[in-house]
Amino acid sequence: MLAQPELIACVLELTATHGTQLERTQGHRAHALFLHLMQESDPVLAEQLHAASQTKPWTVTPLPQQARRLHNGETYPLRIAFLQASLYWPFAQTFLQRPNRQLRLGSSNFNLxxxxxxxxHSPWAGVSSWQSLIDQAQPTDEISLWFATPTCFKLGRDRQGKQRVGLIPDGQSVFQSLLRRWNAFAPTPLASPEQIEQLDIQIKRYQLRTEMLHAQDKQLGFMGKVSYKLDGDAHERRILATLADAALYLGIGAKTTQGMGLVQRISTQQPEQA
Amino acid sequence: MLAQPELIACVLELTATHGTQLERTQGHRAHALFLHLMQESDPVLAEQLHAASQTKPWTVTPLPQQARRLHNGETYPLRIAFLQASLYWPFAQTFLQRPNRQLRLGSSNFNLxxxxxxxxHSPWAGVSSWQSLIDQAQPTDEISLWFATPTCFKLGRDRQGKQRVGLIPDGQSVFQSLLRRWNAFAPTPLASPEQIEQLDIQIKRYQLRTEMLHAQDKQLGFMGKVSYKLDGDAHERRILATLADAALYLGIGAKTTQGMGLVQRISTQQPEQA
Structure with a gap:
C-alpha cells in the first residue's frame, strides 16, 4: 500500500456545457487552463511554477479522441500528471471546494x-511513489512502450543553426529523457546518464508514424509502439524497467506540458506479423 | 531515349497451373528459381554468379500480395532486377526460346x-542506365522512399558477439547502402562514402512498421514510407536524388536477393496528418 503518493496522474473529466467544435490540438490551451487552475488554487505556487526551470514537474495532455465535435454533456478527458505531490493537493482542494465549476478551453465551455x-477509470490515471516504482520493477530482456501522443526530442542545431528534432524513439533518447526527469524530481538519482549511455538498447519491433501536433507552434512527433531489446546485467535492466514504469508519470521528450510525449509501458508480446 | 539499358527491373508473370497455397514468404525459393533459370540459360555465367562476392548484381523479390491461396490461372508476380545487362540477355533469351515453360516454386507449379x-505493366518494372539516372536527377530538399518489403541493415556485432540488425531507415544507412551498390556495379563511382557521411540526412516524416520475413531464416525488417530532409549543396543533393532514383534497381540493405529491401522513390507530399 502506498503510504503517501508522490506521483499522481489524474484524468479530469470535463463535460461540454453546449455543443462545441474542438480545435485540432488543444495542448497549449489545456496548458493555459492548468496554469489558470493552479493560479486559482495557490497564487504563490503558480508564480513559482511559471518561473520554473526547463523541466517542469507536471505534464498536461488532452487525451486522444476520435471526435472533434462534442455534444452537450459529452466528455472531454484532460490528463495531468504531477511529479510533485505538493502541486496536486492545492489543485485537488480547489476542485473539492467548488465542484461542477465551469472551465473554458479555447472557445468551448466545460464543467469539471x-x-x-x-x-x-482510465489507463492514464494512477498514483505511485518513487520508491515503489523502484521496488516493483523487474529486470527483463525486453520493454515495450506505447507513445499515445506525438513525441519528439530536441537535439542540437543543424548547419544552418536550426533546431534539430529527433523523430525516432531510439533507446538512448527515450531512456535518457526518462532518467533526466527522474533525477530532476526524485529524492535520489536512479542512475547517471553515463551509466545508461553504456547500455545497448536496441529497437526490435515497432509500428510508428509521424504526426503533426498543432500547438501554438506546429510540431512533428512520432506515435505508436516500440519494443526494445535490453542489454546489461540484472541491475541495469531493472533500472531501465523502473524508468519504463515511471514513463506514465514522467512523459518523454519535448513539450510534455502541451500534449506531447504521453507514454506508457505495455506488455511485450511476440506477435509474428507476417 | 535509352540506347542501351544497363539496369533492368523486370516482373515475371507466373500463373498457377493448379490451385495452390503459397507459403508465407517465398523469397528464398524465388531466389533458388532465379539461379535455376540462370543455370539453364548460361551454365558458365551461373557458376560465376554463385561464386560472386557479397554484393550481388541482382535482386529477387516476390511482389507483396494479399492472398496466400492462388486459384488455377491466377498470377504470381516475381520481380527481378539486373544490375548488369549481361545477366539479363541470356535470361530473357531462354524465355523467348521456350515460352509458356513450367516453373516450380516450393510445392507450387507455375507457367512463365x-x-x-x-x-x-508494373510500377516495379523499368529500364535505365547509370548515366541517364545521373542526367535526370534533380537536386531537391526532400526525398521520400517507399520500402515495400521488409528491409534491414547488417550492423556490427553486439557485446555477446551476435549480429546486430538495424531496423531504422536512418539516412546514412539508406544512402550508404545505395552508394555501395552503385559504386560496385556502375562504371564510375558516384561519390565516396565519406562524402555522404558528411551530409546531414534527417528523417522528417514516416509511417513504418517492422515485419518478419520468413526466408530460410526468419529476419525482421521495416516497411513503409519515409521522407528525408536533405542537407548539402546542389551537387550533393543531386547525388542523393540520383541514388534515390536508382533504388528501384539497386534495392537497399540485406538479403535483397531473397525478397528484402524492395524500395522506390515516391513523390514527396506534405500531408498534414492530424
Whole structure:
C-alpha cells in the first residue's frame, strides 16, 4: 500500500456545457487552463511554477479522441500528471471546494465533473511513489512502450543553426529523457546518464508514424509502439524497467506540458506479423 | 531515349497451373528459381554468379500480395532486377526460346507467362542506365522512399558477439547502402562514402512498421514510407536524388536477393496528418 503518493496522474473529466467544435490540438490551451487552475488554487505556487526551470514537474495532455465535435454533456478527458505531490493537493482542494465549476478551453465551455486517479477509470490515471516504482520493477530482456501522443526530442542545431528534432524513439533518447526527469524530481538519482549511455538498447519491433501536433507552434512527433531489446546485467535492466514504469508519470521528450510525449509501458508480446 | 539499358527491373508473370497455397514468404525459393533459370540459360555465367562476392548484381523479390491461396490461372508476380545487362540477355533469351515453360516454386507449379519491363505493366518494372539516372536527377530538399518489403541493415556485432540488425531507415544507412551498390556495379563511382557521411540526412516524416520475413531464416525488417530532409549543396543533393532514383534497381540493405529491401522513390507530399 502506498503510504503517501508522490506521483499522481489524474484524468479530469470535463463535460461540454453546449455543443462545441474542438480545435485540432488543444495542448497549449489545456496548458493555459492548468496554469489558470493552479493560479486559482495557490497564487504563490503558480508564480513559482511559471518561473520554473526547463523541466517542469507536471505534464498536461488532452487525451486522444476520435471526435472533434462534442455534444452537450459529452466528455472531454484532460490528463495531468504531477511529479510533485505538493502541486496536486492545492489543485485537488480547489476542485473539492467548488465542484461542477465551469472551465473554458479555447472557445468551448466545460464543467469539471470529476478528477480520476485510478486505473479503473482510465489507463492514464494512477498514483505511485518513487520508491515503489523502484521496488516493483523487474529486470527483463525486453520493454515495450506505447507513445499515445506525438513525441519528439530536441537535439542540437543543424548547419544552418536550426533546431534539430529527433523523430525516432531510439533507446538512448527515450531512456535518457526518462532518467533526466527522474533525477530532476526524485529524492535520489536512479542512475547517471553515463551509466545508461553504456547500455545497448536496441529497437526490435515497432509500428510508428509521424504526426503533426498543432500547438501554438506546429510540431512533428512520432506515435505508436516500440519494443526494445535490453542489454546489461540484472541491475541495469531493472533500472531501465523502473524508468519504463515511471514513463506514465514522467512523459518523454519535448513539450510534455502541451500534449506531447504521453507514454506508457505495455506488455511485450511476440506477435509474428507476417 | 535509352540506347542501351544497363539496369533492368523486370516482373515475371507466373500463373498457377493448379490451385495452390503459397507459403508465407517465398523469397528464398524465388531466389533458388532465379539461379535455376540462370543455370539453364548460361551454365558458365551461373557458376560465376554463385561464386560472386557479397554484393550481388541482382535482386529477387516476390511482389507483396494479399492472398496466400492462388486459384488455377491466377498470377504470381516475381520481380527481378539486373544490375548488369549481361545477366539479363541470356535470361530473357531462354524465355523467348521456350515460352509458356513450367516453373516450380516450393510445392507450387507455375507457367512463365510473360516478362514485363515497363512501368505500364508494373510500377516495379523499368529500364535505365547509370548515366541517364545521373542526367535526370534533380537536386531537391526532400526525398521520400517507399520500402515495400521488409528491409534491414547488417550492423556490427553486439557485446555477446551476435549480429546486430538495424531496423531504422536512418539516412546514412539508406544512402550508404545505395552508394555501395552503385559504386560496385556502375562504371564510375558516384561519390565516396565519406562524402555522404558528411551530409546531414534527417528523417522528417514516416509511417513504418517492422515485419518478419520468413526466408530460410526468419529476419525482421521495416516497411513503409519515409521522407528525408536533405542537407548539402546542389551537387550533393543531386547525388542523393540520383541514388534515390536508382533504388528501384539497386534495392537497399540485406538479403535483397531473397525478397528484402524492395524500395522506390515516391513523390514527396506534405500531408498534414492530424
Amino acid at each position: 465533473q470529476a478528477i480520476h486517479t485510478t486505473k479503473q | 507467362q510473360a516478362i514485363h519491363t515497363t512501368k505500364q
